[in-house]
Amino acid sequence: MRLTIGVCDDEGYFRQQITQTIQEKLAFQDGIEYTIDTFSNGQELFQNPNQIKECDVLFMDISMPGENGMQVAAKVKQQNEKIILVFITSYIDFAIEGYKINALRYVLKKDLKGALPEAVDAVCRQMKIQKKELFYDCLEGRQLLAVPDLYYIESKGHKLQLNVRDDRVYTMYGKLDELEKQLKDFRFIRIHKSFLVNYQHIRSIKNYILTLDNGVELMIPRERYRQVKEQYYELRGGLQ
Amino acid sequence: MIYIIRTLALTLVEVLCCRIFFDTFLKRRTLEHHMDKVVLLGLWGMMFGAACITGMVWRVLVVVLGTFICTRILYNGSFIHVFFISIAEYTLNLMADSIVVFLLQFILQVDVKRSLPENTLIMIMCKLLFLLCVLACSRYFHHIGNLSYIPDKDWCWLMVFPILTLALIAGMLISQGMMALMLSAFGLLLANFLFFYLVQDIIKREMNIREQQLGEIQVRNQMQLYQSMEANYEEQQKKIHDVRNQMECVRGLLEDKQDSKALEYINHLYGTWEKEGAFINTNHAIVNSILRQKLIYAEQKRVQLVLEVQDLSAVRMEDEDLVIILANLIDNGIEACERLKQKQRVLKLRICLVKNELQISTQNAIEGQVQKERGIIVTSKREKRKHGIGLKNIHRIVEKYNGEDFIQYGTDYFTHTIVIEQ
Numbered sequence: 001m002r003l004t005i006g007v008c009d010d011e012g013y014f015r016q017q018i019t020q021t022i023q024e025k026l027a028f029q030d031g032i033e034y035t036i037d038t039f040s041n042g043q044e045l046f047q048n049p050n051q052i053k054e055c056d057v058l059f060m061d062i063s064m065p066g067e068n069g070m071q072v073a074a075k076v077k078q079q080n081e082k083i084i085l086v087f088i089t090s091y092i093d094f095a096i097e098g099y100k101i102n103a104l105r106y107v108l109k110k111d112l113k114g115a116l117p118e119a120v121d122a123v124c125r126q127m128k129i130q131k132k133e134l135f136y137d138c139l140e141g142r143q144l145l146a147v148p149d150l151y152y153i154e155s156k157g158h159k160l161q162l163n164v165r166d167d168r169v170y171t172m173y174g175k176l177d178e179l180e181k182q183l184k185d186f187r188f189i190r191i192h193k194s195f196l197v198n199y200q201h202i203r204s205i206k207n208y209i210l211t212l213d214n215g216v217e218l219m220i221p222r223e224r225y226r227q228v229k230e231q232y233y234e235l236r237g238g239l240q
Numbered sequence: 241m242i243y244i245i246r247t248l249a250l251t252l253v254e255v256l257c258c259r260i261f262f263d264t265f266l267k268r269r270t271l272e273h274h275m276d277k278v279v280l281l282g283l284w285g286m287m288f289g290a291a292c293i294t295g296m297v298w299r300v301l302v303v304v305l306g307t308f309i310c311t312r313i314l315y316n317g318s319f320i321h322v323f324f325i326s327i328a329e330y331t332l333n334l335m336a337d338s339i340v341v342f343l344l345q346f347i348l349q350v351d352v353k354r355s356l357p358e359n360t361l362i363m364i365m366c367k368l369l370f371l372l373c374v375l376a377c378s379r380y381f382h383h384i385g386n387l388s389y390i391p392d393k394d395w396c397w398l399m400v401f402p403i404l405t406l407a408l409i410a411g412m413l414i415s416q417g418m419m420a421l422m423l424s425a426f427g428l429l430l431a432n433f434l435f436f437y438l439v440q441d442i443i444k445r446e447m448n449i450r451e452q453q454l455g456e457i458q459v460r461n462q463m464q465l466y467q468s469m470e471a472n473y474e475e476q477q478k479k480i481h482d483v484r485n486q487m488e489c490v491r492g493l494l495e496d497k498q499d500s501k502a503l504e505y506i507n508h509l510y511g512t513w514e515k516e517g518a519f520i521n522t523n524h525a526i527v528n529s530i531l532r533q534k535l536i537y538a539e540q541k542r543v544q545l546v547l548e549v550q551d552l553s554a555v556r557m558e559d560e561d562l563v564i565i566l567a568n569l570i571d572n573g574i575e576a577c578e579r580l581k582q583k584q585r586v587l588k589l590r591i592c593l594v595k596n597e598l599q600i601s602t603q604n605a606i607e608g609q610v611q612k613e614r615g616i617i618v619t620s621k622r623e624k625r626k627h628g629i630g631l632k633n634i635h636r637i638v639e640k641y642n643g644e645d646f647i648q649y650g651t652d653y654f655t656h657t658i659v660i661e662q
């Protein structure tokens with residue numbers, strides 16, 4: 001897995017500290033190649049438009065002169081909605097608006113050595129899922145699908161229907177049990193003997209109905225309901 | 241003489257059974273100066289007198305009339321109501337007698353017209369069966385008594401004693417000599433064991449009650465703690481407003497070129513702020529207050545608290561309930577982390593409102609297996625008697641709000657999620 005990491009802090013000392021901590025942590029992670037780019041403010045970050053689009057994760061200081069980290073982050077999200085944000089801050093003084101940015105972590109500067117490695121772990125876990133791509137031999141031809149793009153898989157007789165982002169549907173021969181095994185580390189929940197659902201696209205589970213981000217509703221059988229809910233909340237409770 | 245003692249004892253049993261039977265269906269009057277005991281003594285005397293009457297019809301009349309008069313004095317109830325209950329009580333008494341005689345004579349082939357000691361055994365059996373019937377009535381038709389509060393399991397335990405006694409007496413009647421003695425000895429041995437288990441059960445229930453009381457004390461203490469925390473929080477808010485004035489002071493010092501004094505003052509302020517701890521705003525004063533307190537607590541215990549929170553102003557729960565849930569969840573998590581190596585000491589806490597659903601969850605690493613006893617998670621803390629109450633309190637509140645409680649664990653993690661509809 002290849003990661004493009006950005007570090008944005010106006011203070012050189014913290015830029016260096018953050019970079020060093022990330023490097024130390026990633027040295028223990030197998031199969032991860034990475035590059036770290038450092039920026040001292042928002043202006044530098046936006047100088048090259050491709051920079052933001054290629055960036056996978058951005059470690060961002062909140063209190064910076066000029067545009068603060070929150071404002072910069074909001075703009076970054078507009079250009080690259082998949083980017084993972086980790087805020088680095090001197091004080092936990094979260095404004096309510098800050099929650100809308102949906103950062104993966106807020107790390108306190110005074111606890112950089114203690115909290116940043118956990119945040120890097122969380123980033124790696126998230127990226128492992130986000131970057132995972134699998135080949136499927138479909139009736140429509142061989143397809144390379146990113147795991148986060150898979151919404152749910154439906155079993156119909158001997159065929160499997162892969163429901164993907166933008167309402168695309170691919171069909172292939174296979175067994176749902178085998179696909180469930182293949183995707184077990186990527187947070188998929190078997191809600192029915194014929195349905196395997198990607199946890200990250202579940203909007204809600206209520207009254208035996210599972211609703212996905214795209215509005216699709218799937219029925220959960222009564223005997224599986226409690227188990228599905230338990231799995232769902234277990235994944236939610238673990239944060240990301 | 242033996243005949244008199246026997247009659248006195250048996251009629252006393254009848255009077256006591258009468259009392260239980262009437263307590264089941266009627267409401268007691270409040271009588272002065274132990275008047276009720278005097279009336280019951282009178283009833284006993286009357287029953288004893290009736291037992292001495294040889295004519296069956298006269299005996300029935302005296303007993304029913306005597307019972308009726310005493311009941312009218314002791315209980316509230318209409319004339320007809322009391323009359324019918326008196327008749328019913330006597331009928332039940334006669335039915336018990338008839339059943340015992342029928343069982344002994346036709347099923348166990350015992351001659352019921354025997355000498356006095358054997359006849360007494362039969363009479364005791366009759367009264368025992370009568371007592372059983374009266375107790376059963378009291379349990380299933382009660383309005384006033386306490387027997388209906390006994391759980392089914394305990395009720396069965398309680399019934400074992402009269403049934404065992406009945407079986408023993410029947411055994412003594414059909415067997416003879418040493419055999420009868422052996423039977424009664426074994427019966428007593430069995431009764432001893434049963435008594436031991438019954439007492440053990442009672443002790444267990446007493447302990448549960450004690451635990452509940454302890455839980456209530458813990459809840460009360462927590463409420464006091466968080467009330468004081470809330471006061472501290474307000475105090476801090478006031479201090480934040482003071483910052484503006486303090487900055488003015490720094491500017492004044494710098495304008496007067498008193499740089500060293502300004503630096504000293506800034507250092508002093510910085511130290512004060514550090515001590516005051518972190519501030520998280522969720523738009524919910526109680527949640528803010530708990531999080532602030534628990535962040536400091538986690539830091540002291542060298543546990544990293546990773547939070548996912550959002551605007552919680554729409555949370556609709558009573559403050560004390562929210563306090564109990566959050567405080568117990570976080571405390572349990574921190575205590576579990578304390579048993580881990582420094583690198584693993586991470587407690588993840590998530591408090592979010594998703595589509596009118598309040599989701600609160602904690603996840604932490606664990607060492608070793610989660611212990612369960614009869615499906616309930618057992619505390620791994622040292623002082624077991626004082627703990628385990630936290631989880632029970634959480635369950636109680638979740639039930640109160642018709643919420644759901646999910647506990648998931650593997651070999652190395654433990655997740656506790658609470659979902660409450662808002």
